[in-house]
Amino acid sequence: DTGVSQDPRHKITKRGQNVTFRCDPISEHNRLYWYRQTLGQGPEFLTYFQNEAQLEKSRLLSDRFSAERPKGSFSTLEIQRTEQGDSAMYLCASSPRQGDTEAFFGQGTRLTVV
Amino acid sequence: QKEVEQDPGPLSVPEGAIVSLNCTYSNSAFQYFMWYRQYSRKGPELLMYTYSSGNKEDGRFTAQVDKSSKYISLFIRDSQPSDSATYLCAMSADQAGTALIFGKGTTLSVSS
Numbered sequence: 001d002t003g004v005s006q007d008p009r010h011k012i013t014k015r016g017q018n019v020t021f022r023c024d025p026i027s028e029h030n031r032l033y034w035y036r037q038t039l040g041q042g043p044e045f046l047t048y049f050q051n052e053a054q055l056e057k058s059r060l061l062s063d064r065f066s067a068e069r070p071k072g073s074f075s076t077l078e079i080q081r082t083e084q085g086d087s088a089m090y091l092c093a094s095s096p097r098q099g100d101t102e103a104f105f106g107q108g109t110r111l112t113v114v
Numbered sequence: 115q116k117e118v119e120q121d122p123g124p125l126s127v128p129e130g131a132i133v134s135l136n137c138t139y140s141n142s143a144f145q146y147f148m149w150y151r152q153y154s155r156k157g158p159e160l161l162m163y164t165y166s167s168g169n170k171e172d173g174r175f176t177a178q179v180d181k182s183s184k185y186i187s188l189f190i191r192d193s194q195p196s197d198s199a200t201y202l203c204a205m206s207a208d209q210a211g212t213a214l215i216f217g218k219g220t221t222l223s224v225s226s
Contacts, residue, residue, distance in 0.1 A: 004157075006157075033213075033214075035214075040122065040218065040219075041218055041219075042118075042120075042202050042204070042216030042217050042218050042219050043158065043202075043214075043216050044216070045213040045214065045215075048213065056213065058213070091157055091158070102148065102160060102163050103148075103160070103214060104160060105150075105157040105158045105159070105160075106157050107156055107157045108156070108157045110155070
């Protein structure tokens with residue numbers, strides 16, 4: 001296992017289109033996180049899963065955003081009706097087990113909305 | 115005031131220098147502290163993880179946490195050009211690791 005995997009690495013879309021990103025966490029990591037990072041800023045928390053349960057959502061996660069982790073393994077993040085302000089790097093991270101707060105990040109999906 | 119403050123730099127040093135990177139924070143509930151390294155257009159890579167106050171050393175890297183001052187530091191000894199990256203501090207109050215709060219990152223350039 002080589003780490004957290006994200007797909008696609010880059011996505012260019014027109015404003016108003018829907019996009020979906022995928023994250024495959026490190027095997028047997030039961031916690032999965034989505035973050036968003038814009039240029040010159042640190043990552044900002046979006047949402048968190050423990051197994052298949054979505055336990056926390058940031059107020060940054062508007063109604064146009066939805067995340068799922070149906071079988072407690074991979075996760076998807078969908079953005080509907082994209083806006084130019086959605087342009088950012090979307091990062092996925094996973095943690096190994098309850099009690100450890102270390103998070104290991106994937107390489108991210110860079111979204112550009114034109 | 116943001117919860118975590120980090121000087122964005124840029125910080126430029128010659129090869130072999132000792133580098134000091136710092137963050138301050140306002141939330142006294144933070145107990146878990148991390149430093150990540152991020153190369154351009156890549157995801158953050160975990161460097162150091164510390165619980166509560168104290169020092170932790172790993173090779174050329176030393177992390178320090180002073181909870182009384184709400185101040186954390188990362189020291190890099192014998193800096194190398196390959197250390198040129200953005201360094202992000204991150205912290206959390208919750209052992210279950212629900213949400214990490216990040217600083218903006220400090221951009222470091224080590225010249226040979």
